[in-house]
């Protein structure tokens with residue numbers, strides 16, 4: 001039996017089991033991640049985040065992300081804020097800004113003097129194969145696509161790659177949005193071959209949205225950082241939001257600030273909170 005030290009953290013209620021895989025051996029393939037994620041019989045979390053040494057020159061750390069269902073994914077925005085705080089508090093680095101290698105490129109989280117964290121999340125992609133998203137015959141990639149789901153209404157949505165796949169729908173009132181129904185249905189939709197994170201965005205004004213996200217591999221969460229970035233990117237492309245402005249994103253768990261303009265990188269700011277340290281046997 002192996003004992004594993006971990007730290008529980010959260011970003012706006014999107015919660016994480018943080019594992020320092022540099023100071024102790026950890027093989028995620030041998031770990032019962034889905035059982036640990038269970039909120040009644042386990043530790044309870046939306047994602048397990050693993051710190052490793054980087055493979056790429058110029059990166060300080062490698063960041064690996066596992067959803068509550070155990071599947072490894074490419075990116076996690078709220079986790080990136082917790083990642084830099086965890087790295088500093090573990091004594092793994094004394095830098096305030098770190099260069100982090102993910103499965104889909106580099107991100108740069110920076111610890112601010114007020115304790116909040118700002119992350120350069122990199123540039124979004126709209127290339128269907130990169131998201132990935134399957135175009136219908138004759139359809140060209142645009143700011144939005146019409147999706148029909150069997151047994152449900154059809155809807156217009158924007159597909160955005162933030163390292164991980166997002167579909168963003170815009171709704172009149174997030175409180176009434178069909179988050180679970182559409183979120184689940186799109187997981188099995190043939191146009192999303194690697195499944196998808198589904199965002200429901202209500203535009204309050206050009207610099208303020210409300211957002212709920214049904215996450216791939218975790219269900220609806222209190223907040224989704226990459227979902228907030230994807231929603232702001234989609235809103236700017238559709239001219240619903242102001243390009244380059246700080247957009248306030250209200251999620252069930254609290255508020256993030258996101259900015260983006262065409263051709264640029266997405267900046268996201270928000271909190272990162274340490275909850276407790278623990279140890280688990282496996």
Ligand SMILES: N[C@@H](CCC[C@H](N)C(=O)O)C(=O)O
Pocket residue numbers: 014046047065067073074075076077078079164165197215216217218221223224225226227
């Ligand atoms: N909560 C995250 C996203 C985590 C990964 C996502 N569920 C996926 O499968 O891509 C965030 O804050 O971005």
